[in-house]
Amino acid sequence: MNYILFDEPTIRTALLPFTFTRPVADIRIGIWTITEKWQQWLQKPVSHLTEGYLQTKFPAIYTEAETIYINGAACPSRAFLATLETLTPETALLLPDQTVLAVRTSKRLDKAPVATDFAPVEVGPDTPVMIREMPDIFALNGDQIRVDFAKLTDGRQSAPITDPFTRVYGGNSIFVEEGAVIRAATLNAENGPIYIGRNATISEGTIMIGPFALCHDATVNWGGKMRSNTTIGPFCKVGGEVGNSVFFGYSNKAHDGFLGNSVIGEWCNLGANVNNSNLKNDYGPVKLHSYATGQLEDTKRLFCGLMMGDYTKAGISTMFNTGTVVGVNVNVFGAGFQPKHIPSFTWGGAAEGFSPYRLDKALHVARESVGRRNIPFNDTEEAVLRAIYSVVSGER
Structure with missing residues (x-):
């Protein structure tokens, strides 16, 4: 059997900015990324069905065997694997809300599977853990x-x-x-x-x-x-x-300062005395920027801190408010609490004001950040950032 982890479109959007630079399954939760979890549980390689501009770095690998396409937001477990083994050809395992968990098919899919294209199978009581x-x-x-x-x-x-x-x-x-x-x-x-x-x-x-x-x-x-x-x-x-x-990896917060209830992508750097708030003074639910609606949405959570996309840098003593989302390749600095959403490829701070981050400068800093770890920043990495820049140009 061949196994491919796919990006479900609604979940992928909900997990931006982290999924700008990786498939959903390449998010780290626990010790491993979800991809690494599946490889350990299956004891065989898995590949990804993701956005077109990411496929060069994360290609889908097809074989002559039948394929089980697995929702990349789902974490493996013994019960979930047992359920996958019961799938018959051309069936889809569905959650009650019709979200596709898995599909078994001999077809070569070039986008996320749609529930109505396959015979439905209800997941039953052993619903896997998912990041949505x-x-x-x-x-x-x-x-x-x-x-x-x-x-x-x-x-x-x-x-x-x-x-x-x-x-x-x-x-x-x-x-x-x-x-x-x-x-x-x-x-x-x-x-x-x-x-x-x-x-x-x-x-x-x-x-x-x-x-x-x-x-x-x-x-x-x-x-x-x-x-x-x-x-x-x-x-x-x-x-x-x-x-x-x-x-996630390759990021630094080397100095004093508090970080709580937060997620930091790869190749980020938090300067000395960077702090974030993870609890509102009125103990109310935290609102977080949604890429799906373009506005703040209620998380229904008491604690929520900083969500920071890859290649982002924060200068010394930067303060992030409760429930702040910072995009990919941002350079943020200066006095005062930063806004609750800073779009990708932005330069500046709350006190100084923000301006677009020049693509050539952003790529230079990214290349230097990666090079300091003796890792090549190749054409594939640059192409991903250029594609993201094109996608988010209208966001600012």
């Missing part, structure tokens, strides 16, 4: 850390924690990969597991509370206060106080 809106990424993160931790560590032995000055609570729920360095830290896994990836570094004075995932080659700087339900993606560098948040 941006706050789901942090809200469901703790549970997904637990699921991924159990899958990733099953039958494996953790590397030992040998540092004599590190204090451990709930040691049976801590897993350390080879090459990780831990010095004079406090790790508390009594209320949830802690996963430390290969070659990760936990510096002196760090306090870390599970559920927590520090992915491979990531670093927590000195005195970091890492609160529960948080994932720090590969090659990230974080410091200060971080709680119930997800960093």
Whole structure:
């Protein structure tokens, strides 16, 4: 069987700006991205059916075998996989609202499957966990850390924690990969597991509370206060106080400052003393910018912080209000709380005013950011950003 993860159009729009630069399934939640979860559960490669301008980087791979197309917002589980195995050819597994969860077909699809094109099958009681809106990424993160931790560590032995000055609570729920360095830290896994990836570094004075995932080659700087339900993606560098948040990868928040109930894309940088609000003073529900309606929509959540797209930079002491959405490749700085939505390819701040970010300058900064990690910024990456620039030009 061939497996392809597809972007359901309504969900993809709800997850912008993160899905400007990746398929839905390449969002990180828990320890792995959804793509990585499926590869682990299926023990075979999967590919993506996504927007045309992303297909060069994330191609759909077709074979002679039948294909199961899976909604890229759905996380795998034993029950969901068992349901997929019962699908017969040319059927669609549907949620009660008619959202397509999966399709089994011999047809080669070039866009997301439509429910009416296949024989319907109701999903039943074992509905999979799905991310359908941006706050789901942090809200469901703790549970997904637990699921991924159990899958990733099953039958494996953790590397030992040998540092004599590190204090451990709930040691049976801590897993350390080879090459990780831990010095004079406090790790508390009594209320949830802690996963430390290969070659990760936990510096002196760090306090870390599970559920927590520090992915491979990531670093927590000195005195970091890492609160529960948080994932720090590969090659990230974080410091200060971080709680119930997800960093996708290759992003930095190296200095003091608070980040809570937030999601940070790849190749972002938060300068010293950047802070965000995650709770309104009147304890009311947080409103968040919607790319579907172009206005603020009620999340019905008490806590919601900063949603930041890829390649975005925030200058020192930048303040983000409760429920702020910042697009792709934004350079934001200056005094005062920033507006609750800053469109992609924007330069400036609340006090100074905003202007369009010149494409040549934005590409130069992106190229420099990636190059500092000794990773090539190739024509494919540039083409993706150029396509996004064209899409969002009318947004400003």
